[in-house]
């Protein structure tokens with residue numbers, strides 16, 4: 373253990389082991405960058421396949437080293453699956469089994485490094501292997517405090533009788549003391565929460581894993597801030613009887629060695645008027661799974677008449693987005709619309725002057741990036757947690773609109789077109805209201821010192837924890 377502090381000569385040794393998903397590894401790496409900026413040393417554990425995508429985001433290669441972990445094959449998973457981009461949603465529990473099987477390797481690494489701190493989110497056994505080497509543990513959650521408060525606290529425990537699926541009404545009931553009547557799910561939306569309490573052979577339920585992870589750590593951390601989610605954080609802290617440290621938004625910012633937007637997108641976007649392009653992205657995991665829904669999305673954007681750029685994974689059953697496009701679509705939108713199946717640098721696209729609207733699935737990372745941008749925000753959430761994030765943005769902060777969806781979760785081209793037009797057409801009352809509120813929130817969150825203030829306090833919390 374050394375002397376600590378951003379200005380001191382010595383540093384903390386930290387190991388990070390996030391859930392095997394880009395939506396988790398990316399914010400863990402953003403936090404690693406912030407801690408490395410203060411002189412702390414990080415060993416980042418990740419699967420081999422994730423290395424190429426994450427390496428460019430490492431802003432301090434002298435202080436952050438990647439260590440690749442072998443993810444064993446588990447029966448039922450696609451061959452070579454290492455992250456949940458390789459795995460259909462209904463098989464996610466098998467990836468959790470594979471992660472559990474990495475325990476011996478992680479134990480050996482911790483024994484060699486002897487870190488001061490270990491950060492994790494899903495590998496609930498980390499405290500058992502960290503304690504013997506004298507490390508303190510932080511369960512770092514990169515999803516909203518609201519989604520943890522709704523379903524991952526002791527008061528949200530539910531008895532699943534003989535594997536019977538719970539009804540939407542049962543699943544929608546918030547736990548006793550839950551602090552909001554707005555950030556909630558409707559019964560048909562809550563059906564997407566079934567996976568939380570579903571038991572799986574050998575690993576129990578997602579709920580049990582997460583509650584164990586948060587019960588056994590030395591401190592819970594959440595990538596959020598008091599201004600947006602204070603009441604949810606207090607509720608989680610009281611449920612677990614331990615401190616909840618907040619990191620603030622943890623966005624990469626404009627560090628000197630950050631890469632610029634790929635010329636093909638920068639050049640394409642530059643052809644359009646300021647604030648006129650709709651950018652649509654649905655995160656790092658397959659979200660729009662059905663080809664019909666994928667086509668409604670394309671047709672809805674076409675009907676807006678606006679230029680658009682979509683970054684999306686192909687739906688099930690096809691290997692490229694081109695194969696899934698509606699008939700004649702490519703010809704009709706030539707010159708003003710692109711659907712791309714690969715990775716686009718989302719934060720840089722959102723800050724491009726031509727982009728005026730962000731159609732998002734409202735993953736928590738995207739939510740922060742949309743808040744910091746000056747785009748109008750249209751939300752098409754798919755899973756429970758994304759729906760709660762969307763409610764936070766639309767009902768509590770009132771700075772975005774949500775696309776109307778049917779009870780089965782599907783949206784029509786018309787509802788997407790209406791939502792985009794409601795924020796993009798000049799003079800729209802809704803559009804003006806959300807623009808004003810968004811501006812107000814962006815001013816608060818992007819104030820110089822806001823994010824840094826959170827990171828300074830977070831670093832101090834960690835130092836106190838290690839010293840205790």
Ligand SMILES: O=c1ccn([C@@H]2O[C@H](COP(=O)(O)OP(=O)(O)O[C@H]3OC[C@@H](O)[C@H](O)[C@H]3O)[C@@H](O)[C@H]2O)c(=O)[nH]1
Pocket residue numbers: 393394395396398514515516653654655656657683714715716717718719734735736737738739741757758
């Ligand atoms: O083409 C892309 C797609 C995504 N991204 C980046 O990848 C990140 C995606 O993270 P999100 O949290 O928004 O969404 P993901 O779906 O990938 O995450 C997952 O974990 C976090 C949860 O809140 C989400 O609900 C869950 O789906 C963002 O930082 C985004 O900027 C790109 O840079 N380019």
Ligand SMILES: [O-]c1cc(O)cc2[o+]c(-c3ccc(O)cc3)c(O[C@@H]3O[C@H](CO)[C@@H](O)[C@H](O)[C@H]3O)cc12
Pocket residue numbers: 391393395456464493494512513514515518519520522523524565578582755756757758
């Ligand atoms: O859908 C969700 C609804 C909800 O109320 C809470 C969560 O929490 C989490 C979560 C994940 C990791 C944490 O450290 C804390 C909370 C959710 O995570 C997503 O779960 C998916 C299924 O396992 C997984 O594929 C995805 O990568 C996770 O981001 C979802 C909900």
